[in-house]
Amino acid sequence: MDKKKFYITTPIYYVNDVPHIGHAYTTIAADILARYSRLKGMDVFFLTGTDEHGQKVEKAAKDKGLTPKEHADIMVENFSTLWKKLNISNDAFIRTTDPDHIITVKGLMQILWESGEIEKRQYAGWYCTPDERFWTEKDVVEGNCPDCGRPVEQIQEENYFFLMSKYQERLIKYIEEKPSYILPETRRNEVIGFLKNNTLGDLCISRPKSRLAWGIPLPFDENFVTYVWFDALVNYFSATKYLASGKVDWWPADHHLIGKDILTTHAVYWSTMLMALKFPLPKNIFAHGWWMVDGKKMSKSVGNVVDPNEMIGKYGVDAFRYFLFREVPFGLDGNFSEDALISRINTDLANDLGNLLSRFSTMAEKYFNGAIEKDSDISEDFVKACINANLDAHDSQAWSQLHFNHILDSIWGIIRAANNHIAQTEPWKLAKNDMEQLKRVMFNLWNALRLTAISLYPFMPETAEKIWQQLGLRSLTDEAGDRNISTWEWKPGYEIKISKGEQLFPRIEAKKENRTEKESKQMITEDNLISIEDFAKVQLKIGKVLQTERVPKSNKLIKLQVDTGEIRQVVAGIGQVYAPEDLTGKSIVVVTNLKPAKLMGVESQGMLLAATDSDGVLSILIPEKNVKEGAKIK
Numbered sequence: 001m002d003k004k005k006f007y008i009t010t011p012i013y014y015v016n017d018v019p020h021i022g023h024a025y026t027t028i029a030a031d032i033l034a035r036y037s038r039l040k041g042m043d044v045f046f047l048t049g050t051d052e053h054g055q056k057v058e059k060a061a062k063d064k065g066l067t068p069k070e071h072a073d074i075m076v077e078n079f080s081t082l083w084k085k086l087n088i089s090n091d092a093f094i095r096t097t098d099p100d101h102i103i104t105v106k107g108l109m110q111i112l113w114e115s116g117e118i119e120k121r122q123y124a125g126w127y128c129t130p131d132e133r134f135w136t137e138k139d140v141v142e143g144n145c146p147d148c149g150r151p152v153e154q155i156q157e158e159n160y161f162f163l164m165s166k167y168q169e170r171l172i173k174y175i176e177e178k179p180s181y182i183l184p185e186t187r188r189n190e191v192i193g194f195l196k197n198n199t200l201g202d203l204c205i206s207r208p209k210s211r212l213a214w215g216i217p218l219p220f221d222e223n224f225v226t227y228v229w230f231d232a233l234v235n236y237f238s239a240t241k242y243l244a245s246g247k248v249d250w251w252p253a254d255h256h257l258i259g260k261d262i263l264t265t266h267a268v269y270w271s272t273m274l275m276a277l278k279f280p281l282p283k284n285i286f287a288h289g290w291w292m293v294d295g296k297k298m299s300k301s302v303g304n305v306v307d308p309n310e311m312i313g314k315y316g317v318d319a320f321r322y323f324l325f326r327e328v329p330f331g332l333d334g335n336f337s338e339d340a341l342i343s344r345i346n347t348d349l350a351n352d353l354g355n356l357l358s359r360f361s362t363m364a365e366k367y368f369n370g371a372i373e374k375d376s377d378i379s380e381d382f383v384k385a386c387i388n389a390n391l392d393a394h395d396s397q398a399w400s401q402l403h404f405n406h407i408l409d410s411i412w413g414i415i416r417a418a419n420n421h422i423a424q425t426e427p428w429k430l431a432k433n434d435m436e437q438l439k440r441v442m443f444n445l446w447n448a449l450r451l452t453a454i455s456l457y458p459f460m461p462e463t464a465e466k467i468w469q470q471l472g473l474r475s476l477t478d479e480a481g482d483r484n485i486s487t488w489e490w491k492p493g494y495e496i497k498i499s500k501g502e503q504l505f506p507r508i509e510a511k512k513e514n515r516t517e518k519e520s521k522q523m524i525t526e527d528n529l530i531s532i533e534d535f536a537k538v539q540l541k542i543g544k545v546l547q548t549e550r551v552p553k554s555n556k557l558i559k560l561q562v563d564t565g566e567i568r569q570v571v572a573g574i575g576q577v578y579a580p581e582d583l584t585g586k587s588i589v590v591v592t593n594l595k596p597a598k599l600m601g602v603e604s605q606g607m608l609l610a611a612t613d614s615d616g617v618l619s620i621l622i623p624e625k626n627v628k629e630g631a632k633i634k
Ligand code: ME8
Pocket: 010, 011, 012, 013, 014, 015, 021, 022, 023, 025, 026, 051, 232, 233, 235, 257, 258, 259, 260, 261, 262, 289, 290, 291, 292, 298
């Protein structure tokens, strides 16, 4: 029998900026679903990628003095490197500059053109350049974009329009008839409300080349390029044609995971495009909520953007992955704080899970020399509680509705039951007078931990493997298939030998109370010393210089593209001493957590360290040995 297929996507992210926790969030969510589906024995195609055309990317490249493709080639690395660090198990990575994607976009455009779904019209409207969107007179708020608040400009030009308006009624009917097409329900209601209370216009799907050159040319008119959203949305389909295994027809997707910011483009533009193409619609579009910091939107100018690389470096991949999905129900907005993350690590991960495993393995080694024998009584309350919690963790409704925090809570149901069981049975007492009962307790605890590891795997793959190994089992993914996800009495066909390993999650000391800025300054002036905490605030890393060039009209400034584990642009005032070409390939020291600043209009995302002596000799700092880029300086 053919395996059941499961196709999941993330948005393709703009390469105009580096990834932050929001991008990580959607991608980890997709990874959780992909891993779970593989565990259940399905054939999975998990797609992510980057959106590389359009005005935003063109502008970001121009600011850096690069061509859009050069810029995209550098920036795409930030995403692929981060996905590796986060253990993202994507099967494919699409870039909209891939030649095969471009061919598909042109092909679909041509079909729509020939079938009369596209029309050329004279158009006058208000245009928001940063958002690349036209607005009508009534949308505009005091001359500003209703979405981003920036000024709009009046534009009059000829353009091509996709006749989206004629699909309005059909789309309403479709969404009403398919309750799980758009989730969560609040978002579904929003879309229905919008469609019922507004007249859907036609969608401008071209940009004149004279205004925007960086896009896919229309196949039927070379003077225009394709609107970036039309190009981007097609990725979900085009990838199935050239990035997936040839035997399976992957379209339609099971889930498009997106943030709530891009719901309209998916629920309305993409759905109607597919209707016009006579293609099936995806089975589900899930729009999750927004991560904020102190109740505010993350933004570079406010300086509150959370860098996932930093969080992984400080707390580990799995703690970060766990926190994002345990703390806030998937679908709602959440507030990110390191204190909340530390608290989850100390309570859920160190106290509940880590302690359970270490107590179990210590006892197994102490009382049975690591050997666990099969001996269970499935009528015991403890076993029943574990079986029920495990069933909840694999509840198909919870998984299809993406109730990740409920699922995690159910897994913690097993962990809590196991900890209670230890407290109630007091194995250290049984060791003195009832070894038979102790054997049973240990086997049951082993089973509870085994099911915990399987259930946790999609969320925390490294931790699950570590638990599995300490439990004396072989490869989790090989052995855990659908059959063993919920079987209590399962036992492998080889001898189990427990081997106590490292603590999964050492506790993190609570942060010392934050000194106010004024107090810190006072300290420095009073005795000219800073505390180790103050020094620890400065993040220093080794960076490898990839590309260099002078900042135009400056004899002092050099612009460097530096790999510090992620690619960043650094502008340094060393141009009177160093020629740009002298720096390429060198390892340097970079301050990586400085707020970005503009020097002569060019953005610098960090600072390189250099020393100047009293004679005015300037030297950049270079490590004495070969150390990898991204190495931390402590
Ligand atoms: O919109 N909280 O790309 P993008 C949660 N290229 N998720 C967030 C977030 C936050 N604060 N910020 C971003 C684009 N995201 C288009 C998509 S798809 C055909 C084209 C996540 O780089 C969330 O998934 O602006 C959001 O929808 C996406 O990043 C936007 O990424």
